[in-house]
Structure formats: C-alpha cells, structure tokens
Amino acid sequence: MADNYFHAMDQNGKDEPIKLNPDYIGISTPPFQDQLESLKTRIFQGAKHVELGFTGSGKGNMQQGSTTPEMYGKEQRQNIRHLAKLNDVTLSTHATVGVSGLSGRTEQGFVPEAQEQALNEIKRAVDFAADTTDGGSITFHTGEFPRPVSNYKKEGFEGHFSDEERGQITLADEETGEIMNLRKDTPISRPKFEYTDKEKTIIKKDKYKYDVYERNEDGEIEFETVTYKKLEDEARAEAKRDGKEFIEGETYNGVKFYKKYLEQQKELYRADAMRWRSQIKGAVQRRKDFEEIEERYSERRNQPGVNRDKIDGEIVQSLKERGLYPSPDVLKQLPERGIDVQENPLAFLQEQLKEMRAEEKVYDDMSLSQGRQLADTERKIQNVKDIADVGVKRSTDGIARAAIYAYNKEKEQKLDNPLFIAPENIWPDTGYGSHPDELKDLIVKSRDRMVTRLREKDLQKITGQESDKGKKNPDYDGKLTDTKAKKIAEDRIRATFDIGHANIWRKYFKGSDKDFDKWMIKKVEGLNKAKAIGHVHLTDNFGFDDEHLTPGEGNAPFGPFIKKMQEGGYKGPMIIEPGHQDIQAMVGGMKHFHSPVYRSRTWGDVKDSYLTGGGMRPNYVVGKYSPDAGMPEDQRAFSFWSGVQIE
Secondary structure (H helix, E strand, C coil), X not given: CECCECCCCCCCCCCCCCCCCHHHEEEECCXXXXXXXXXXXXXXXXXXXXXXXXXXXXXXXXXXXXXXXXXXXXXXXXXXXXXXXXXXXXXXXXXXXXXXXXXXEECCEECHHHHHHHHHHHHHHHHHHHHHCCCEEEEEECCCCCCCHHHHHHHCECCCCCHHHHCEXXXXXXXXXXXXXXXCCCCEEEECECECCCCCCCECECCCCCECXXXXXXXXXXXXXXXXXXXXXXXXXXXXXXXXXXXXXXXECHHHHHHHHHHHHHHHHHHHHHHHHHHHHHHHHHHHHHHHHHHHHHHHHCCCCCCHHHHHHHHHHHHHHCCCCCCHHHHXXXXXXXXXXXXXXXXXXXXXXXXXXXXXXXXXXXXXHHHHHHHHHHHHHHHXXXXXXXXXXXXXXXXXXXXXXXXXXXXXXXXXXXXEEEEECCCHHHCCCCCHHHHHHHHHHHHHHHHHHHHCCEHXXXXXXXXXXXXXXXXXXXXXXXXXXXXXXHHHECEEEEHHHHHHHHHHECCCHHHHHHHHHXXXXXXXXXXXXXXXXXXXXXXXXXXXXXXXXXCCCHHHHHHHHHHCCCCCCEEECXXXXXXXXXXXXXXXXXXXXXXXXXXXXXXXXXXXXXXXXXXXXXXXXXXXXXXXXHHCCCCCCCCCCCC
C-alpha cells in the first residue's frame, strides 16, 4: 500500500516482499534498433539507468538490425551523452552479441587472429562507452570453449544421459592451440595381461621382470579393447588397493585417456616406419648389387674386340647368383618393354637401376610420412592438456588486454568513473564462463594477468614468444606499485551476473527447486566475496531457455538474489533485459520488486495535521478537480508535452 490507498503495484502474499529501490532499476534498449532513438524512448518511459547494446560485428547494417558502435558518429555520441546527462540517466554498454569470449576459439582451435578480431569488437564498444558515458560497464558474453555440464556432477548437475560412458572429451594442444575431441567410448586396443590378484590390478612379471601376457594356442599375444569407463574403473581399483583417494577428474581424466589413445597411434606409426625402413634397406641393397654388376661388366662389354656374348652370359650368371634374375612372370613382361635379358642383360641392368631408385624414393617418402606422424604424435603427447588449462590462459589474457585498453581510454577522456570490462555468464550449453565458479575464475585470473601486464617490463616474459626477446612491454607502467596495479585491475575487471542465464542451470539440476535456489545464492555469495560482480542483468525464465520474461513471471530466485547482493554491498544498477514485452518488463519488475513508484511523504504533507486536522495533498485528482480529464486533447486547458493527463 502506498500512502493511504491501495494500488495495482502493491505486492501481496505470504512471501516476504522484495525491497528494491527504483533508483537501482534500469532497462536495456533493443540492440537491433537505433540506440539514440531507443535512449529517447527509454527516457520518456521513465528509465533512470539505460543499457545500450549492439548485435553486429564487422560492418553494420541498420536495415538488417546488425548494429555496431561505429555506426554512431561523433555528433550522435555527443547527443547520447548530453541526453543522458540532462535527464540524469546513467548509461552502460553491452558489446555485440556476436562475440562469445576472448579465447580466440574457432572450429579449428584457438586461433590468435580470431582472438584479435573479438578483441577489436570489444575495443569498439569501449570507444563508444568512453564517448557516451562517464564510466561504467562494457558487458560481453563468455562461452570461452566447450565444457560438459557433467563436470559439475558433484554439485548435483547431470548433462546428457550418455555423458558418463559416451560423452565427448575435449582437449587442446598447449603449443598450437589445436582442439582435439575424443569420445569416451572410443576403443583402445591393448594386450591382455596376466594378473596376480583377483581385482586384476597387479600385472604378473616373469623372472626377467617383464609383463606376462595371455597367449593363444599358437603362442600369439591376445588383445582386448578398453574404453574410458574401463580404464577409469581400473584407476579407481588401484587407488583403493593403495589406500589413496580417487579424485574425480584428477586421478583419471580425459588427458590420460587421450594419451593412451595417442600411445596406441604411436605404436602403429612406429611399426609402419620400421616396416618402410626395412623395405628401404632391402631396396638399397638390391640397387647396390645391380650397380656392382653394371660397374664390373659395362666398361668391359664396350671395349673393341671383346666377346660380348661371353660377357652377357657372365652378367646373367651374376644376376642368378645374387637372386636378381627376373622371375618367369617378369620375363614374360620384359619383351613388351623392349627388353630381352638374354640378348642384352646390360640394358636390363640399367632399367632395373631406374626402377630401384624410384622404388627407394617411394619407400623414403612413406618412411618420412610415418616418421613425421610419429614425431607429431610424440609432440602431442607432450603438449596435450585439458581444454580449460589452455583456454583459460588465452581468455584471461584477452580480458586483461581489453581492460588495459579501457583503462587507457578512461584516462584519455578523463572520465569520472572507471570503465570496466564485464564478462557475462551465458547459458550452460555455451561452455566455459557460464558456471558461477568459472565466471569467478575468469575475473580473478584476468585481474592477475592485468597486473602482470602493467608491472612486467620484459615483453617476452608475457608472451613467451622468441620473437619478442629484448622488446619492452608497451603496457608497462613503472610508476605503479603492485598494490596500485591490483586496485586498478579490480576496478576495471568485474563480472556482469545475469540471474536468468544462471537459472538455466536448473534444467540440469537433479535436486529440488528449493535446493537449486540455495545453490545459486551460495555461488553468488562466493562471487561477492571475491568482489567479482560489478553489473547485474535481471531476466526471468522457467529454467529451460533464455526467454527474457518479465521478472517474477518465471522461477528465478530474485528475492534471495537481490537480498544477497544488497548484503554484499552492491550499489550499481540492475538492468532488466526485456523480451517482447518491452517497457512492461520494467513495470512488471518494479511490481515484483515492491519498488515504490510514488515519492515518500515530505514534512509539508504532514505538518500541523495532528493539530489542525489539515489533510495531506492528494496523490491524484478526479472529477471537478480535473475538469479537463474527459475533454478531447485539443480542448484541454493544460496538458504535458507527453500528453499524459494532469491527474
């Protein structure tokens, strides 16, 4: 109830009402429309905080709704700044939704050029924010690289039912950035061992300490195929046997399985390489035999007066003695090539030498190919890491670089408040950064990386590239202390937490809705302890997809969330991102948040009322007090520019 009457914005019910001052509620503009016109609309609608956003990347196209920051020139940016300032409206910026993280991930792997392209899109948004605001957030979506939901099984989440035994393992090459995928049900062949225990954890050894294999009746080693689940179970049994703890994802994991797979490939490449080397050895020996016979007889045969038939007979005899004489099948084919080994064995020799050299070249090429594959496989075994170990490093470096760019722009424009880069948790299926712990990890490590870039003078120590040896880091600031650099990083890298996106984890949660709400609030508390959240998006859904319902129309836990943010000292705006309902999302949100739309009473409202019985001023008027209310607009004595009636 507001003042002394009931109205439609009152929140009734048994639940404790959410109390959110309307001063903290904001709304975003439609990102596919003209942002200047959209800002005007939001101001007329009464918004105090407005988030401007974009959908396109590269060259924009307004007709297609592909908007970019660079579509707005100096005059338009100045108009946006002045319009917001005159109306006491604060602005924030949402970079294009075309960017999903700053790791540089593509279908081919982590590509530096892709990272630079994404970073440039963030820089465009930073430039726009520096020209139109007095500081604030520049939000962009995470989704750094693929990560199965089943990684959080311990927290009560389950992905696809087959993830346990058939799910995909995603790894990356630390050196090249190549992404490698392997299914858990990929069969790996290995010899069957004999064991000394019933649990089959201790392989039997012979007297020479070699492994003992199972063999068939012919004495050949028998093989079996194993999958990830089988090897994981064996590792679990070994840990139990040794009295050690089996740690999920550490004692046995995708990296170890992939290395096992690569070891199998390596054995095949090595065997093929050895086979081709053996073929080369035989071919070289045959060539040398032919060369020796040719060298022995060719000069003698061409001397004048020599008995060539006799020499030809000796050549044929030498070929037979060394096993080089053609087989009956080959003898039948020689006349077709114009060669008669009996009539001219020297011509046959010379023809064979040409073939031997060609054969050697083939064997050399095959051996080199297998050798390269063998070397590449050995290198992969050395460099393969879990995709998170590779991707997080690249993501945090990209975020740190974006934050330094924003920091420099902020100083250049002499803004009142920090411009900060705000990675946003996206929905679970998009990958790393969507889980609250991942978001916190990105923020903390990006801040550390920013400090390193600000404080380290040697560029090579930052990039690890030999080409940067002896070069000075352009981001180095010798005037900064570690304490100051850490404060700068903390203020310039803060997360945007979207409660609607976090709520989509609900569909993978196997507990009750109440337990899920507790899980989310606990994670928010962890983010607040790390001082990670700097911006908030308020959207609602039913836990399945990002439908952008009006807050309160779905099942996101807004009450506990807002309370936890207030307890954590959050003072920034909370931006409602509407769907099809547009401004009604903000109105509905204010209703749900029990945000008063009327001012509180002043002393002028109540003075002397307890002595004289004087009434307070009415909150609205009707009837004869508002005689123009029923008249056509053109006949009214007074109206506001907006056309809103005086009452």
